[in-house]
Amino acid sequence: xxxxxxxxxxxxxxxxxxxxxxxxxxxxxxxxxxxxxxxxxxxxxxxxxxxxxxxxxxxxxxxxxxxxxxxxxxxxxxxxxxxxxxxxxxxxxxxxxxxxxxxxxxxxxxxxxxxxxxxxxxxxxxxxxxxxxxxxxxxxxxxxxxxxxxxxxxxxxxxxxxxxxxxxxxxxxxxxxxxxxxxxxxxxxxxxxxxxxxxxxxxxxxxxxxxxxxxxxxxxxxxxxxxxxxxxxxxxxxxxxxxxxxxxxxxxxxxxxxxxxxxxxxxxxxxxxxxxxxxxxxxxxxxxxxxxxxxxxxxxxxxxxxxxxxxxxxxxxxxxxxxxxxxxx
Amino acid sequence: xxxxxxxxxxxxxxxxxxxxxxxxxxxxxxxxxxxxxxxxxxxxxxxxxxxxxxxxxxxxxxxxxxxxxxxxxxxxxxxxxxxxxxxxxxxxxxxxxxxxxxxxxxxxxxxxxxxxxxxxxxxxxxxxxxxxxxxxxxxxxxxxxxxxxxxxxxxxxxxxxxxxxxxxxxxxxxxxxxxxxxxxxxxxxxxxxxxxxxxxxxxxxxxxxxxxxxxxxxxxxxxxxxxxxxxxxxxxxxxxxxxxxxxxxxxxxxxxxxxxxxxxxxxxxxxxxxxxxxxxxxxxxxxxxxxxxxxxxxxxxxxxxxxxxxxxxxxxxxxxxxxxxxxxxxxxxxxxxxxxxxxxxxxxxxxxxxxxxxxxxxxxxxxxxxxxxxxxxxxxxxxxxxxxxxxxxxxxxxxxxxxxxxxxxxx
Numbered sequence: 058x059x060x061x062x063x064x065x066x067x068x069x070x071x072x073x074x075x076x077x078x079x080x081x082x083x084x085x086x087x088x089x090x091x092x093x094x095x096x097x098x099x100x101x102x103x104x105x106x107x108x109x110x111x112x113x114x115x116x117x118x119x120x121x122x123x124x125x126x127x128x129x130x131x132x133x134x135x136x137x138x139x140x141x142x143x144x145x146x147x148x149x150x151x152x153x154x155x156x157x158x159x160x161x162x163x164x165x166x167x168x169x170x171x172x173x174x175x176x177x178x179x180x181x182x183x184x185x186x187x188x189x190x191x192x193x194x195x196x197x198x199x200x201x202x203x204x205x206x207x208x209x210x211x212x213x214x215x216x217x218x219x220x221x222x223x224x225x226x227x228x229x230x231x232x233x234x235x236x237x238x239x240x241x242x243x244x245x246x247x248x249x250x251x252x253x254x255x256x257x258x259x260x261x262x263x264x265x266x267x268x269x270x271x272x273x274x275x276x277x278x279x280x281x282x283x284x285x286x287x288x289x290x291x292x293x294x295x296x297x298x299x300x301x302x303x304x305x306x307x308x309x310x311x312x313x314x315x316x317x318x319x320x321x322x323x324x325x326x327x328x329x330x331x332x333x334x335x336x337x338x339x340x341x342x343x344x345x346x347x348x349x350x351x352x353x354x355x356x357x358x359x360x361x362x363x364x365x366x367x368x369x370x371x372x373x374x375x376x377x378x379x380x381x382x383x384x385x386x
Numbered sequence: 387x388x389x390x391x392x393x394x395x396x397x398x399x400x401x402x403x404x405x406x407x408x409x410x411x412x413x414x415x416x417x418x419x420x421x422x423x424x425x426x427x428x429x430x431x432x433x434x435x436x437x438x439x440x441x442x443x444x445x446x447x448x449x450x451x452x453x454x455x456x457x458x459x460x461x462x463x464x465x466x467x468x469x470x471x472x473x474x475x476x477x478x479x480x481x482x483x484x485x486x487x488x489x490x491x492x493x494x495x496x497x498x499x500x501x502x503x504x505x506x507x508x509x510x511x512x513x514x515x516x517x518x519x520x521x522x523x524x525x526x527x528x529x530x531x532x533x534x535x536x537x538x539x540x541x542x543x544x545x546x547x548x549x550x551x552x553x554x555x556x557x558x559x560x561x562x563x564x565x566x567x568x569x570x571x572x573x574x575x576x577x578x579x580x581x582x583x584x585x586x587x588x589x590x591x592x593x594x595x596x597x598x599x600x601x602x603x604x605x606x607x608x609x610x611x612x613x614x615x616x617x618x619x620x621x622x623x624x625x626x627x628x629x630x631x632x633x634x635x636x637x638x639x640x641x642x643x644x645x646x647x648x649x650x651x652x653x654x655x656x657x658x659x660x661x662x663x664x665x666x667x668x669x670x671x672x673x674x675x676x677x678x679x680x681x682x683x684x685x686x687x688x689x690x691x692x693x694x695x696x697x698x699x700x701x702x703x704x705x706x707x708x709x710x711x712x713x714x715x716x717x718x719x720x721x722x723x724x725x726x727x728x729x730x731x732x733x734x735x736x737x738x739x740x741x742x743x744x745x746x747x748x749x750x751x752x753x754x755x756x757x758x759x760x761x762x763x764x765x766x767x768x769x770x771x772x773x774x775x776x777x778x779x780x781x782x783x784x785x786x787x788x789x790x791x792x793x794x795x796x797x
Contacts, residue, residue: 301777350770352554353554353770353773353774356554356556356774357554357774357777359556359557359558360551360557360777360778360782361777361779361782363557363558363785364557364779364781364782364784364785365781367784367785367788367790368781368784368785371788
């Protein structure tokens with residue numbers, strides 16, 4: 058479950074983080090918030106919850122006056138021109154676990170947000186104090202940036218301060234300067250695919266439905282086997298790109314599929330039916346049913362590994378500005 | 387791989403005069419229409435084009451040479467015609483390898499099952515024979531023929547590349563290229579050699595170009611012919627001018643490659659061999675046409691389980707009888723039944739297919755059951771494709787499309 062405002066504030070106190078708090082009626086916009094806390098010392102923040110086309114999420118937290126151009130940011134992250142857009146409402150609840158209008162860097166305290174990338178306006182550093190919502194938009198807290206950094210460190214996060222108004226050129230000779238801030242993992246939300254598809258431009262096959270990854274078996278009478286990881290990590294089982302890079306995960310998935318099939322084939326009935334031959338029967342069955350799928354998965358694994366190798370090699374021989382940084386001996 | 391209008395055929399083995407053709411079925415890269423709303427007569431087609439039927443002995447030979455069961459498309463006669471495939475097999479037996487060449491005209495983002503068929507088969511050929519493959523994305527062609535900008539056609543090419551990659555090609559032996567990126571150098575030199583050996587009258591004859599057509603169209607055919615020659619890919623086949631080429635494609639592409647085969651000996655290369663497939667029928671039946679404007683005429687790789695179920699149940703043309711009693715009595719008409727046809731493409735189990743045909747044909751099995759089974763099979767297929775597609779990154783596309791050596795491409 059997500060942290061409540063009270064739990065979060067208690068945590069701040071435990072960490073001996075110095076902050077002031079201001080209660081006010083629920084505010085949905087920065088303008089409204091300014092009405093209540095605009096006079097207090099500190100830079101008011103605006104917080105954007107964004108997602109890219111590959112279901113990776115970002116919080117951009119900036120001073121209210123800082124101009125944030127999503128197109129520029131998208132290019133600087135290496136997502137191309139139209140890669141970033143506002144995340145859908147459902148994602149707010151699922152990923153950040155905060156109500157509408159309460160986006161805040163502090164939402165990263167929730168485990169569900171572990172793959173969300175945080176971009177902080179370097180303008181915060183020039184302020185005595187900064188104002189954020191503490192997981193709920195009926196309160197604002199003000200604290201020094203150092204205290205914010207202290208909090209982020211406590212949850213194992215780095216503070217990435219970015220000049221959000223900068224617009225450096227991005228091209229063949231100028232790699233996207235913020236590319237390192239792109240999360241390595243995407244987050245696929247349950248029951249979202251149909252809605253997500255209608256929110257986005259024409260068919261993007263990237264959104265793979267979590268709940269719909271059921272194996273349709275050869276015979277209609279067979280129980281349907283779920284491709285889901287038996288350890289029930291819904292996010293991981295539908296992220297092909299990560300399981301095709303992680304050996305452990307890859308092997309786990311193969312073993313899950315095999316053991317699921319094995320277990321479904323060994324029943325009282327089949328034992329009675331085949332007796333001592335059951336081993337041979339099940340073995341053949343596994344081979345027949347899984348061969349094709351395992352081949353597909355392994356091909357993807359191999360393709361991913363090759364692609365990584367290819368890009369490393371390309372990088373090694375591409376960089377002209379860092380003379381002889383990489384060498385083949 | 388498209389071109390326009392009535393096919394007349396440039397050279398090899400053409401028997402009919404233009405007048406005789408008008409009353410017949412029409413098959414060319416642009417148009418496929420059966421006679422009087424009937425079915426395509428493939429025997430006549432083979433006869434007219436002058437290619438050969440793929441007989442069972444060739445299939446046996448493939449199984450022996452590759453030490454594995456022939457692909458379901460071969461067993462069921464989906465790939466049913468060829469030119470010089472036996473020469474390819476003869477050479478293979480002698481230890482002489484070959485390379486595969488196929489392609490796609492990236493005109494839309496959405497691919498349907500019909501589009502996947504040549505790629506699924508090519509993937510099998512690559513795996514079974516362990517040979518390299520070049521895949522041409524004719525983005526220039528689509529720009530020339532359709533209302534697209536250059537940027538848009540290049541973008542579509544990359545998007546289509548992802549679906550193609552999802553078919554499971556071996557990245558260690560596959561080179562994907564877009565015309566806009568790759569044409570030049572040795573490839574272009576071959577294009578010009580080819581252009582010098584094909585007359586305006588010939589392309590008008592094959593593709594039906596007219597005086598008002600812009601010159602881009604006239605100059606396109608050599609682009610699609612060039613990949614048939616190994617010297618077009620110096621980074622892959624340098625020094626291997628004798629390497630043979632096998633082109634898996636749908637039979638409507640035959641006129642195109644007849645032109646190429648005609649030119650080949652004149653510039654000192656082997657004629658490319660062809661292995662050709664039937665047309666994949668639209669959901670509404672063989673007489674119907676799969677069209678991008680009617681999403682219900684085909685199953686798309688982006689269709690969800692629900693959509694597939696709905697499309698099959700609602701639109702798949704059934705050969706079953708109107709009432710259950712009549713059906714039990716007369717059985718289904720397997721000749722026109724679409725679910726059975728689709729199952730013969732995609733249901734791997736020969737025994738199950740035979741059984742289903744028998745039961746359905748005799749009336750013991752109902753249409754609903756057959757459709758249900760088809761929905762299962764297609765859902766599994768589409769699901770697997772989607773899963774693979776989701777794992778294809780832009781970086782992976784870059785790697786497939788990089789002009790790079792492919793060491794061990796024959797191992």
